[in-house]
Amino acid sequence: MESLQNSMREIVRNLLTEHKIDLAIGYEKGTLPLRTSPCFVTKEGEIQKLVWNSCCDLDLTKYLFKPENQNKKIGIIVKGCDARALTVCIAEKQIERNKTFIIGMPCLGIIDKKKVEAAVAPKEILEVKVIDDQIIVKGKDFERTLSKKDYLQTSCLACRYNNPPIYDALVGGKPLELPSEIDWDKIIAEFEAKSPEERWAYFSELLKDCIKCYACRNACPLCYCKECFVDQTQPQWVGKTTDISDIMFYHIVRAFHVAGRCTGCGACTRACPMNIDLRLLSKKLEKIIKDRYNLEAGLNPEEPPAMGAHKAEDPQEFITEGH
Amino acid sequence: MTTAEEHPKPEEEKTWEPKILAFLCNWCSYAGADLAGISRIQYPPNIRIVRVPCSGRVNPFYLIKSLQAGWDGVLVSGCHPGDCHYISGNLVARRRFAIIKDILEFMGIAPGRLNFSWVSAAEGEKFSKVVKEVVEKVKKLGPNKKLVKE
DSSP states (O other), X not given: OHHHHHHHHHHHHHHHXXXXXXXXXXXXXXXXXXXXXXXXXXXXXXXXXXXXXXXOOOOGGGGGGSGGGTTSOEXXXXXXXXXXXXXXXXXXXXXXXXXXXXXXXXXXXXXXXXHHHHHHTTSOEEEEEEETTEEEEEETTEEEEEEGGGGBOGGGGGOSOOSOSSOSEEOXXXXXXXXXXXXXXXXXXXXXXXXXXXXXXXXXHHHTTOOOOOHHHHHOTTOOOSSOTTTOOTTOOSOSSOOHHHHHHHHHHHHHHHXXXXXXXXXXXXXXXXXXXXXXXXXXXXXXXXXXXXXXXXXXXXXXXXXXXXXXXXXXXXXXXXX | OOOTTTSOOHHHHHHOOOOEEEEEETTTHHHXXXXXXXXXXXXXXXXXXXXXXXXXXXXXXXXXXXXXXXXXXEEEEEOOXXXXXXXXXXXXXXXXXXXXXXXXXXXXXXXXXXEEEEOOTTOHHXXXXXHHHHHHXXXXXXXXXXXXXX
């Protein structure tokens, strides 16, 4: 991990000193254990702040859209899932490829803070060290060693791209293998075998806690619209109440808007203050696009996004023929 | 695909008629409906028509909003693929409809609530058949309860 971090700093140092980039966006140590914060490096002296560890969960793509970062050459540090989101943004012509220097990092598997906290609850975590595949959690008069593989983000457990599919510089050599433990196809098939009433009941129950804070939208690297449909007032599409109908409306349209773009990074689920797990829906979206159009988001920046393209031979088995 | 809960009670069943909102494209399906009218072809009076310039004009918002407003079913109809007045509006729409339908069905909205069809300006007969089929389907499903905002 140390060597990866040093190689990363070295790449950023070279880029900055050779004036290939104006700004590097990476991670720095957070103010709380198991946290990292985004870090913006413009000078050589600040490079030491950059870190790389198993808590670098944020997707930094979001910062490329900030008005102050326009017209700058930016080096951005990405994991596999971040790179896929970035690829979607490039394919959608929202980010200029030649102004972005992508520094790919091999993902170490991101630790789920909530899972670790639950493991030692109600005690407070004061210090965390990650050594290889062990997490050493320290607090006031306790110390525990946890196996990292049991405390990874759920989205990491089904990860197939922990190395970035696109990059300008790749740190580290051999890709780290993560276990793909969750078989989403099976979970989705089982869910679809239920009756519509059961499925509706599942989603009503899942979403009933939603407080419509829109954190899932804000965290999503692909929600870059300057004005989101939820903020529109003329016409006001989404009711502002927490009536289940309004909540459903929001989640259906949000799902629709990320269809064919969502890479299943899990940022929405991570951001949710009410611990709503939206992954079943986002995995289903991935499957719909794969089954219908044989497309997978975020792998090829040249390929138009699924919902921005069409073919004469697209499947249309759902059309009413009126016999 | 429905349960007793969604079905209307026997006494209501006799009188209940579904209300279906139909988005018809100006160039084909609206003209098809017009042809059905001037040819005196009978079809159930359960649909209310909104004329849109193209099936590609139909934002999926409209479909969900219709269900939220209490419509029992929605029908979107446009030109046959390849015949779009705007070359490819209906092809764009086809992908959108496929996705929104898949999402809604996955979440538990019964498949018959959202309906899509291609009806040309010469297919008055087909238009009446499509409407019959859609009304039939929605009648079986009963009144729309899910998603409706009280």
